[in-house]
Amino acid sequence: xxxxxxxxxxxxxxxxxxxxxxxxxxxxxxxxxxxxxxxxxxxxxxxxxxxxxxxxxxxxxxxxxxxxxxxxxxxxxxxxxxxxxxxxxxxxxxxxxxxxxxxxxxxxxxxxxxxxxxxxxxxxxxxxxxxxxxxxxxxxxxxxxxxxxxxxxxxxxxxxxxxxxxxxxxxxxxxxxxxxxxxxxxxxxxxxxxxxxxxxxxxxxxxxxxxxxxxxxxxxxxxxxxxxxxxxxxxxxxxxxxxxxxxxxxxxxxxxxxxxxxxxxxxxxxxxxxxxxxxxxxxxxxxxxxxxxxxxxxxxxxxxxxxxxxxxxxxxxxxxxxxxxxxxxxxxxxxxxxxxxxxxxxxxxxxxxxxxxxxxxxxxxxxxxxxxxxxxxxxxxxxxxxxxxxxxxxxxxxxxxxxxxxxxxxxxxxxxxxxxxxxxxxxxxxxxxxxxxxxxxxxxxxxxxxxxxxxxxxxxxxxxxxxxxxxxxxxxxxxxxxxxxxxxxxxxxxxxxxxxxxxxxxxxxxxxxxxxxxxxxxxxxxxxxxxxxxxxxxxxxxxxxxxxxxxxxxxxxxxxxxxxxxxxxxxxxxxxxxxxxxxxxxxxxxxxxxxxxxxxxxxxxxxxxxxxxxxxxxxxxxxxxxxxxxx
Numbered sequence: 001x002x003x004x005x006x007x008x009x010x011x012x013x014x015x016x017x018x019x020x021x022x023x024x025x026x027x028x029x030x031x032x033x034x035x036x037x038x039x040x041x042x043x044x045x046x047x048x049x050x051x052x053x054x055x056x057x058x059x060x061x062x063x064x065x066x067x068x069x070x071x072x073x074x075x076x077x078x079x080x081x082x083x084x085x086x087x088x089x090x091x092x093x094x095x096x097x098x099x100x101x102x103x104x105x106x107x108x109x110x111x112x113x114x115x116x117x118x119x120x121x122x123x124x125x126x127x128x129x130x131x132x133x134x135x136x137x138x139x140x141x142x143x144x145x146x147x148x149x150x151x152x153x154x155x156x157x158x159x160x161x162x163x164x165x166x167x168x169x170x171x172x173x174x175x176x177x178x179x180x181x182x183x184x185x186x187x188x189x190x191x192x193x194x195x196x197x198x199x200x201x202x203x204x205x206x207x208x209x210x211x212x213x214x215x216x217x218x219x220x221x222x223x224x225x226x227x228x229x230x231x232x233x234x235x236x237x238x239x240x241x242x243x244x245x246x247x248x249x250x251x252x253x254x255x256x257x258x259x260x261x262x263x264x265x266x267x268x269x270x271x272x273x274x275x276x277x278x279x280x281x282x283x284x285x286x287x288x289x290x291x292x293x294x295x296x297x298x299x300x301x302x303x304x305x306x307x308x309x310x311x312x313x314x315x316x317x318x319x320x321x322x323x324x325x326x327x328x329x330x331x332x333x334x335x336x337x338x339x340x341x342x343x344x345x346x347x348x349x350x351x352x353x354x355x356x357x358x359x360x361x362x363x364x365x366x367x368x369x370x371x372x373x374x375x376x377x378x379x380x381x382x383x384x385x386x387x388x389x390x391x392x393x394x395x396x397x398x399x400x401x402x403x404x405x406x407x408x409x410x411x412x413x414x415x416x417x418x419x420x421x422x423x424x425x426x427x428x429x430x431x432x433x434x435x436x437x438x439x440x441x442x443x444x445x446x447x448x449x450x451x452x453x454x455x456x457x458x459x460x461x462x463x464x465x466x467x468x469x470x471x472x473x474x475x476x477x478x479x480x481x482x483x484x485x486x487x488x489x490x491x492x493x494x495x496x497x498x499x500x501x502x503x504x505x506x507x508x509x510x511x512x513x514x515x516x517x518x519x520x521x522x523x524x525x526x527x528x529x530x531x532x533x534x535x536x537x538x539x540x541x542x543x544x545x546x547x548x549x550x551x552x553x554x555x556x557x558x559x560x561x562x563x564x565x566x567x568x569x570x571x572x573x574x575x576x577x578x579x580x581x582x583x584x585x586x587x588x589x590x591x592x593x594x595x596x597x598x599x600x601x602x603x604x605x606x607x608x609x610x611x612x613x614x615x616x617x618x619x620x621x622x623x624x625x626x627x628x629x630x631x
Contacts, residue, residue, distance in 0.1 A: 011063060015373065016214070016363040017229070017298050020337040020375065020381055023374035030354075036400040041375035050417045054405040054431040059083060061631050062404060064577035065432075068630050069102035069351055069398070072111075072441045072489075073448050073598050096398055100391050103457055106134035107491050109390070111440060114136070114349055116211040118181045118522030120205075120495045121461040123254060129177025130491070131458045133228050137173075142388040143343055144329040147212065149179035152322035154268040158315035165260050175266040179242070181549040182207055182256045182521070197248045198284045204246065205239060206524045209363035212328065213296075213335075214342035222282035228364035229298040237294035239306065242277035244269040246316040248284070261303065261408055269317045293320050295327050299335040331384065344379040344393065349435035349525065351397055353433040360478045361524035371427045407432040407631040435630045439514035440490035443543070446622055449472050449551035449575050454487040461494040462486065465510070472509050510544065513537045516609075538623040548619035551575070552611060555618065562610055564592050568617070592617055 025037055026044035030623065033053055034040050043240035046052055057065065063083050067075045075083070083095075111134045121127055136146055153172035161171055182203035186192040202221060209217030219225050220235040250271045254406055259266050284285070300306035307622065311319030328339050342363060349355035356376045360368035370376050377392070386392045409420065409431065419430040426433060447453040458567040462485050465476040473484050473496060485492075490511065513533050517523035538544055554574070559567045568588045573578040580588060595613035604612065621627060 003523045013579065014228070014298075014365055015370075016338055016341060016396060019332065019334055019475065020340070020384075021374075022381055023377050025378075026374075033401050035398055035404070037378065038375065038397065039379060041372055041400045042402050044341060045372060045510060046430055046448050049422050049428065049462070051419050051422060051428060051430045053401055053429075055400070056404050057406045057432065057631065060578045062092070063095070065630050066398060067577075068097065068437065068441065068445075068461050070096070070099040070108060070394075071102050072444055073453075074445055074575075075577055077570060080573050080577055085119070091201050092404075093395075093399060096292035096395050101232055103138055104602070105391075105454075106136075107489055108441075109137050109350075110134035111438075111491050112346070114491075115523040115526070116207075116346070117178050117516060118207045118211075118519050120181070120183075120519050121493075122183075122495050123256065123265070125263055126180075127459070127461045127492075128264060129180070130461075132171060132174040132459065134491075137390065140389055140391045141330055141389055143383075144388045147329055147339070148322075148325040149175035150386060150614065151325040151328070152176075152313070152319075154266060155313035155315070155317045155319055155322040156399070158257075160315050170260060170264060173264050173266040173268075177243070177265050179204055179208075179267040179440035180257070180265050182253075184459055186251060187254050192251065192253060194248060194284055197246075201239060201242070201246045201248070202282075203521055204242065204299045205235070208238075211522055211526055212342065213338060213347075214361060214363035214367075215296075215338075216362055216364060216366070221279075221538075225364075227366040230296060233291055234294070234296050234298075235369065235569065236276055236291045237306070238296070240273075240291055240293035240326070241320040241324045243276050244273040244320055247271060247274050269293075273318045273320065277589065287383075294324075295324070299333070299338060308426055335381065339384060340380040340478070341376055344383050345376060346524075347390065348379065348397065351394070351403060352429065353435045354427075355525075399509060402429050403432065407434045432631070437630060439477055439511040439516040441629060443490045443508075443510055446544065446547040447489075449554075449622070450547040451485045451554040452488070452547065452550050454484045456484075456488060458481075459492070462492050464489060464494045464496065466496070472512060509541070511543055523547045528607055535623070544622060549615050550616035550621055551618040551622070556611060561608075564589050567614060568592070571614075571618055571621060576624070576626045588617060591620075 023041075026040045028040065029041055029046055031040060036325050040054075040199075043053070047567045056062075059143050060080060060083065063080065078152060096388060109131065111145075113133050117133075119126070119130060119133075121130065136149075141149075145517060149172055153175035157169055157172055159165070159169045182200055184196075184200045186200065187198045202218065205221075206218040209215050215228060215230065216225070217230065217235060217238065220230045220232050222232070243266050246604075247270050252270050257265060257267070259268075273293075275290050276293070278289050278291050280286040280288050294306045295308075297306040308320060308323050311323045313319030313322045315448060327333075327335050330336050341357075342360070345355040345357050346360055349360060355362055356370045356372050357368060358371075362368075375558060382396070383389075383393050419426075444453065460481060463476040463479040464473040465479075466472075467474045475493075477486070482487070492509075493508070513531070514537075515529055516529050517526060528554055551571070551574070555567050555571050559570050561567075565585065567586055569579055572578060572584070592610075592613050595616050596609045599609035599612050600606070
């Protein structure tokens with residue numbers, strides 16, 4: 001028995017490695033609240049526990065929820081006032097259509113994909129890949145085409161002999177920036193060594209495995225996978241598909257990869273395909289048997305069909321990555337079924353806070369089983385039937401009763417069972433989960449509330465520089481292309497990886513303390529912590545204090561009258577998307593009176609005292625859970 005033929009452990013059949021199934025819609029009593037087929041699968045499990053959906057959320061809660069989920073910005077107070085009086089049929093669906101058509105949709109959902117890709121704008125012109133992603137999402141590029149372009153866009157067109165670099169060619173080349181997201185440290189003579197070259201390839205395969213296939217490919221780099229039917233040989237077969245571009249013997253350093261006069265960071269084959277060997281224990285100094293390029297045998301009809309025999313590509317290229325892309329997206333195959341499940345699970349996760357499969361990077365036997373097995377199959381089938389349209393699926397999910405229900409844990413009088421005791425983790429979705437805003441969206445929301453937000457789309461990233469205190473980053477004001485750039489959305493901020501890329505990249509403190517992901521490789525699921533440093537940052541961070549002052553100026557501009565009640569009402573509408581409750585109005589009025597008196601005692605004029613007192617109230621609103629969380 002050769003090294004590559006060692007037997008697998010637990011190489012049994014697994015639900016995620018099979019073709020898509022077509023489950024029957026559940027027939028249940030009391031399904032009148034179901035607004036979509038998705039609701040039926042949820043209600044089926046809820047009824048088995050004698051549970052039901054929570055009542056629908058009120059209109060303002062639903063408005064704020066939809067705005068943050070789709071565009072990552074709060075609704076304007078003017079829209080809030082209009083929305084409260086809307087009672088026309090299909091008003092909510094029309095609202096979804098308007099937000100799905102907003103260019104801010106690509107910014108919001110583009111960040112989700114950039115996390116999966118492990119994108120860090122740590123080099124010039126990498127921002128063009130970011131713009132490719134946001135544009136693709138705004139135009140609702142079919143997700144199967146989206147994947148093909150990123151894996152092998154350069155093999156779809158003969159760009160080498162083209163008379164000119166057309167916009168279409170540029171877009172396909174920019175798409176391959178996906179495979180350049182892994183940190184490549186081989187940038188100079190000191191670091192351009194085989195160990196670093198192979199590390200870049202290994203990290204790229206990890207990003208692809210966890211991000212697209214939802215399997216831990218990297219576990220098979222040194223030995224047969226201990227849990228999933230992935231032999232070590234298969235790992236190196238996949239590696240052989242990308243080595244013509246990542247050629248360890250003919251390496252091209254990051255700075256030399258640029259095309260179109262240095263404006264595009266792209267991936268492309270750099271010569272004849274080299275031989276790929278199975279590396280004993282994953283050590284490039286211990287090559288074993290040579291391997292042929294191929295796919296995962298567990299997702300193929302047989303070991304023979306898992307091998308790449310014929311490739312078709314345009315131009316002088318091996319076509320191996322294009323073969324990989326087509327294998328991944330070919331309908332009615334286990335590979336396409338797995339990729340589709342991973343995609344719809346992530347869309348569900350972004351809307352409901354947790355995926356149907358709770359381990360979005362691991363659909364294997366070591367991952368968490370789906371809470372609703374039939375539902376994820378149904379979602380995947382609907383997604384394919386909908387021509388891989390991300391926006392169509394999002395709209396349908398957000399129109400469901402499951403999405404539109406309240407997040408309150410208060411029980412209605414009709415409940416026969418206590419859902420908190422039967423399902424304390426809300427895995428059955430008897431209420432809408434409460435979600436903390438991501439770090440970038442907290443900053444963006446503050447800028448929007450203060451009236452400072454610069455909504456310019458795309459373009460070069462905002463330069464950052466290291467600060468002396470704490471080793472964090474701050475905007476480099478001396479290198480700005482536009483004085484208004486500091487107030488652009490957080491997706492446009494630059495980034496750094498420190499210590500040669502082995503440590504997480506730091507960022508501006510507000511983003512750092514609110515769990516901006518540390519990209520050792522990629523991020524398939526964001527964490528949401530609750531620590532004291534977050535409260536201290538909200539109290540003392542210069543950005544938060546500046547935005548609170550600007551927020552107060554906006555309120556004074558909109559409500560020139562010094563009548564405290566009107567300003568309080570307006571401030572709540574802007575920051576929290578609703579008017580204050582009676583107790584909040586009373587407490588806020590008392591707070592303003594006390595703060596105004598304090599500033600008057602310090603010698604401030606009446607106008608200045610009122611303005612500073614209002615700024616402290618605005619600061620408090622930006623620090624509340626009502627601002628940081630979406631119900």
